Amino acid sequence: GNIEQGRAKAEQACASSHGKDGNTPIDPSYPKLAGQYRDFLERALLDYRSEARKNAIMVAQAKQLSRADISNLAAYYDSLPGSLTVRR
Numbered sequence: 129g130n131i132e133q134g135r136a137k138a139e140q141a142c143a144s145s146h147g148k149d150g151n152t153p154i155d156p157s158y159p160k161l162a163g164q165y166r167d168f169l170e171r172a173l174l175d176y177r178s179e180a181r182k183n184a185i186m187v188a189q190a191k192q193l194s195r196a197d198i199s200n201l202a203a204y205y206d207s208l209p210g211s212l213t214v215r216r
Contacts, residue, residue: 129166129196134204137197141189151211163210169202 139148142161146153150162161169175181176190177198193201 129199129201129203131200131204131207133196134200134202137193137201138204141192141197142201145185150205150208160211161205162208164205166202166206169205170198173198173201 138150142150144154145158146161151160153160172181173190173193176183176186177193179187181187190198
């Protein structure tokens with residue numbers, strides 16, 4: 129995936145919900161995307177697009193994305209520093 133194209137698509141399609149930095153979603157129930165694994169993000173978006181994964185908002189968003197968009201978004205968010213912590 130192309131990180132710069134992913135950044136552009138993220139600003140257009142994702143930032144209003146997940147935050148411009150991917151770490152500040154507008155609702156605490158929305159996931160933080162920054163720092164997530166690329167393959168996880170790709171699978172999640174493909175599953176939303178095919179409706180194998182259910183969420184009305186995300187299904188509608190993912191259906192508008194091409195396969196290249198999904199790859200680019202996943203590469204972009206994977207490249208960002210995440211604020212998730214692992215608890216043991």
